[in-house]
Amino acid sequence: xxxxxxxxxxxxxxxxxxxxxxxxxxxxxGAVEAGALVAVGYPGTPSTEILESISDxxxxxxxxxxxxxxxxxxxxxxxxxxxxxxxTMKHVGLNVAADTxxxxxxxxxxxxxxxxxxxxxxxxxxxxxxxxRAYARMAGVPLFEPSNSTEAKExxxxxxxxSEEFDTPVLVRTTTRVSHNRGIVELGSxxxxxxxxxxxxxxxYVMIPGFARGRRPVLLDRLERLTAYAEESELNLEFGQPPSxxxxxxxxxxxxxxxxxxxxxxxxxxxxxxxxxxxxxxFERIRAFSESVDRLFVVEELDxxxxxxxxxxxxxxxxxxxxxxxGELSPDPVRSGFAKAGLxxxxxxxxxxxxxxxxxxxxxxxxxxxxPYLALxxxxxxxxxxxxxxxxxxxxxxxxxxxxxxxxxxxxMAVGMAASGGADGPVVATIGDSTFVHGxxxxxADAVYAQANITVLILDNGTTAMTxxxxxxxxxxxxxxxxTTPIDLVGLCKALGVRDVNVVDPYDLAATYNSLEAAxxxxxxxxxxxxxxxxxxxxxxxxQPYEVISEKCTACxxxxxxxxxxxxxxxxxHEGRKKVTIDPVSCxxxxxxxxxxxxxxxxxxxxxxxxxxx
Amino acid sequence: MPEQTKxxxxxxxxxxxxxxxxMIVADALxxxxxxxxxxxxxxxxxxxGSVFSHIRWGQSVDSPLVPEASAEVLAAFEWAEAxxxxxxxxxxxxxxxxxxxxxxxxxxxxxxxxxxxxxxVDPDLFVDRRLTAHLVDAASxxxxxxxxxxxxxxILGAVSRFCGIDxxxxxxxxxSLVPRGTEEVNLAAxxxxxxxxxATIPVAPAPPEGFSGPHQIEIDHTWCKGCDICSxxxxxxxxxxxxxxxxxxxxxxxxxxxxxxELLCPDFAISIHPPSTEVVTAVD
Numbered sequence: 001x002x003x004x005x006x007x008x009x010x011x012x013x014x015x016x017x018x019x020x021x022x023x024x025x026x027x028x029x030g031a032v033e034a035g036a037l038v039a040v041g042y043p044g045t046p047s048t049e050i051l052e053s054i055s056d057x058x059x060x061x062x063x064x065x066x067x068x069x070x071x072x073x074x075x076x077x078x079x080x081x082x083x084x085x086x087x088t089m090k091h092v093g094l095n096v097a098a099d100t101x102x103x104x105x106x107x108x109x110x111x112x113x114x115x116x117x118x119x120x121x122x123x124x125x126x127x128x129x130x131x132x133r134a135y136a137r138m139a140g141v142p143l144f145e146p147s148n149s150t151e152a153k154e155x156x157x158x159x160x161x162x163s164e165e166f167d168t169p170v171l172v173r174t175t176t177r178v179s180h181n182r183g184i185v186e187l188g189s190x191x192x193x194x195x196x197x198x199x200x201x202x203x204x205y206v207m208i209p210g211f212a213r214g215r216r217p218v219l220l221d222r223l224e225r226l227t228a229y230a231e232e233s234e235l236n237l238e239f240g241q242p243p244s245x246x247x248x249x250x251x252x253x254x255x256x257x258x259x260x261x262x263x264x265x266x267x268x269x270x271x272x273x274x275x276x277x278x279x280x281x282x283f284e285r286i287r288a289f290s291e292s293v294d295r296l297f298v299v300e301e302l303d304x305x306x307x308x309x310x311x312x313x314x315x316x317x318x319x320x321x322x323x324x325x326x327g328e329l330s331p332d333p334v335r336s337g338f339a340k341a342g343l344x345x346x347x348x349x350x351x352x353x354x355x356x357x358x359x360x361x362x363x364x365x366x367x368x369x370x371x372p373y374l375a376l377x378x379x380x381x382x383x384x385x386x387x388x389x390x391x392x393x394x395x396x397x398x399x400x401x402x403x404x405x406x407x408x409x410x411x412x413m414a415v416g417m418a419a420s421g422g423a424d425g426p427v428v429a430t431i432g433d434s435t436f437v438h439g440x441x442x443x444x445a446d447a448v449y450a451q452a453n454i455t456v457l458i459l460d461n462g463t464t465a466m467t468x469x470x471x472x473x474x475x476x477x478x479x480x481x482x483x484t485t486p487i488d489l490v491g492l493c494k495a496l497g498v499r500d501v502n503v504v505d506p507y508d509l510a511a512t513y514n515s516l517e518a519a520x521x522x523x524x525x526x527x528x529x530x531x532x533x534x535x536x537x538x539x540x541x542x543x544q545p546y547e548v549i550s551e552k553c554t555a556c557x558x559x560x561x562x563x564x565x566x567x568x569x570x571x572x573x574h575e576g577r578k579k580v581t582i583d584p585v586s587c588x589x590x591x592x593x594x595x596x597x598x599x600x601x602x603x604x605x606x607x608x609x610x611x612x613x614x
Numbered sequence: 615m616p617e618q619t620k621x622x623x624x625x626x627x628x629x630x631x632x633x634x635x636x637m638i639v640a641d642a643l644x645x646x647x648x649x650x651x652x653x654x655x656x657x658x659x660x661x662x663g664s665v666f667s668h669i670r671w672g673q674s675v676d677s678p679l680v681p682e683a684s685a686e687v688l689a690a691f692e693w694a695e696a697x698x699x700x701x702x703x704x705x706x707x708x709x710x711x712x713x714x715x716x717x718x719x720x721x722x723x724x725x726x727x728x729x730x731x732x733x734x735v736d737p738d739l740f741v742d743r744r745l746t747a748h749l750v751d752a753a754s755x756x757x758x759x760x761x762x763x764x765x766x767x768x769i770l771g772a773v774s775r776f777c778g779i780d781x782x783x784x785x786x787x788x789x790s791l792v793p794r795g796t797e798e799v800n801l802a803a804x805x806x807x808x809x810x811x812x813a814t815i816p817v818a819p820a821p822p823e824g825f826s827g828p829h830q831i832e833i834d835h836t837w838c839k840g841c842d843i844c845s846x847x848x849x850x851x852x853x854x855x856x857x858x859x860x861x862x863x864x865x866x867x868x869x870x871x872x873x874x875x876e877l878l879c880p881d882f883a884i885s886i887h888p889p890s891t892e893v894v895t896a897v898d
């Protein structure tokens with residue numbers, strides 16, 4: 001790449017205000033300031049708000065893709081077309097995009113290409129806590145690890161420059177506590193980075209074996225140059241006073257990302273080498289740092305990647321013997337680790353919190369996903385579930401889901417479960433509309449191809465509800481709310497070759513039950529699609545609420561079986577059993593409990609007018 | 615010696631406005647000239663789960679998370695959530711807790727004891743931990759002012775006395791962050807919260823009598839035609855029709871005696887007997 005091929009980058013010149021930004025907003029701001037023209041992704045906690053925070057910009061093409069692989073394909077295509085492009089995803093999304101990611105490291109870029117991956121240590125809202133830093137090592141792609149909102153913005157902006165300078169995609173990895181932490185950020189101005197245009201270069205962009213073999217040494221050579229860059233980078237920061245000569249009871253800490261903040265919190269005066277780039281590593285700089293101290297510690301969240309790399313380079317360090325490999329770090333485990341190392345006194349254990357009630361997330365009052373799972377439980381189905389709000393149906397009292405692994409896995413797993421002959425009931429795959437579009441369609445193609453005796457229940461609530469209600473190709477609306485052509489789910493299923501496709505209103509429990517029962521009886525693949533919108537997004541559905549006439553309630557508990565958060569026990573008893581009451585504020589009027597109430601004790605009440613406030 | 619970083623924990627239930635309240639506190643602290651970090655977890659929050667927001671402020675803040683036993687104040691929008699986070703308050707710190715109780719449906723599952731797992735309201739819990747407790751009834755105060763949904767602003771008012779920043783910063787933050795058109799009512803709620811008194815502790819109801827054993831389900835198979843109505847309605851999943859079309863009791867030990875199956879059976883094939891009754895073996 002020649003210099004004329006690169007976008008000029010300038011740091012902020014005009015004085016812009018300082019504002020509180022979340023890490024996600026700061027990442028988006030970094031892309032804005034870097035002159036990005038395309039930003040794509042698939043929603044996933046904790047990454048979702050990156051694209052949402054810049055969805056109203058007219059100078060960037062901001063879009064949801066059907067999944068992360070398509071998002072990265074779009075971003076790579078835009079980059080080769082000569083513009084700066086951003087792709088955003090959560091950690092497990094990078095698994096989906098990994099195929100493109102690994103080979104994009106071979107092709108390199110034209111316009112800067114930056115991939116944001118947001119990890120979720122502690123699994124606040126994820127199915128695993130994989131450490132995405134490993135992907136940088138596997139692909140040979142440089143990795144930036146911001147530790148606060150300011151760095152989230154600056155590193156993202158800089159990542160575009162690095163991407164163009166070294167002709168490589170760049171990975172920026174955040175974690176939940178960076179993405180969802182607000183901090184003060186100084187804004188800069190946006191640079192103009194017009195398209196460099198596409199340039200035909202098959203040896204670089206057509207990765208057939210003959211050409212890919214030519215790119216492999218380019219990749220390794222690039223890594224060497226990136227290592228030299230990391231060695232010199234002023235973004236790697238040192239904290240604390242260098243030891244006085246002759247002092248040989250010293251220690252130092254190598255850290256990166258959010259772990260740095262916890263180290264500073266616990267040991268504000270310690271010598272710390274904070275790495276901005278988690279890959280490739282500046283071994284010489286770390287070696288020099290290590291030689292200035294007697295003991296060297298590595299504090300990193302999740303896996304001992306840094307630790308193992310340093311050990312392999314012959315640098316003696318202490319890490320995971322002191323600090324947990326499981327879950328999220330915070331000041332408390334970092335303090336315990338350094339106490340274990342004998343550097344500080346252990347803090348007395350905090351008095352434990354008194355016992356309180358468990359409060360797991362629940363399916364919302366009026367959730368259209370609840371009735372189908374109640375029916376599936378009654379029908380004794382073996383349910384291969386998928387990822388979305390409806391995964392909560394695996395919990396009591398519905399307890400109507402038996403597996404959940406990865407986006408779109410439900411259908412293929414149901415095909416396999418049916419093939420095994422080991423299921424003790426009819427096999428049903430359940431999958432939301434957004435997840436179906438993301439990764440379920442090929443599974444359904446296989447169910448048809450294998451003529452598997454399964455039922456696929458597509459829970460179409462017209463949104464990506466789990467992440468807060470994002471549009472997707474099935475909704476017919478863009479991220480900006482503009483109309484586009486929606487996928488016709490029924491037509492799609494039929495086109496794939498499913499002969500038994502039925503649509504049912506999930507608020508009609510009997511119809512849902514009968515529809516599922518008939519589909520399960522059908523020999524071969526069948527599809528049932530439920531068609532009620534999510535009650536929370538895009539429109540809050542609030543029909544007339546219902547109330548319980550206490551004198552009529554026989555406390556049979558039938559209305560408690562769906563686990564509606566609006567229905568709880570009162571202190572009144574009937575034959576020793578607790579009667580129930582409905583919270584009129586949260587009740588959406590879905591009528592599921594009414595349909596379950598044999599003594600007809602549940603009746604509608606006019607909704608009171610209420611205002612809004614904090 | 616630099617100013618020590620301080621912490622505040624806000625806790626509540628999804629939908630109560632904890633995240634917005636956290637943004638208001640952070641904004642007020644920034645206006646007062648502090649470095650501020652605020653951390654929260656999204657994702658599961660809107661589905662009725664626990665929601666929290668950690669706020670730290672000072673000259674230069676490192677960790678966005680409040681270490682255990684270090685917060686100046688815990689602001690709980692709900693009683694059970696106050697208990698969940700109380701270990702984060704430093705000795706001598708303060709707890710502002712709304713006595714509002716939001717009982718999750720999961721607390722209403724034990725059909726043996728009929729007791730909920732929701733903790734009772736006990737202000738001594740805080741006194742025993744040497745904390746200053748300020749128990750409020752924000753919903754009532756907000757309702758008196760005309761809008762129950764401003765309860766969060768009432769709680770912020772009650773919290774403001776423990777944060778050491780000027781009133782004008784709070785009010786500016788509220789004005790800039792609450793939904794348009796609700797600025798005045800939220801400011802009024804905040805001001806009322808600054809002076810809100812201690813709430814009256816509710817009297818706990820007597821615990822229910824408990825479970826004297828499962829009711830007994832008697833099936834007359836000569837009359838049962840296996841129509842499946844009873845097994846579809848049983849709230850405890852006690853009954854099931856097998857592949858031969860025969861109705862069986864599959865969960866005999868959980869019948870609560872609601873009589874739904876007995877009442878709905880079109881063939882009078884089911885009888886429910888109280889726990890103590892000796893039942894004659896079912897006719898086969």
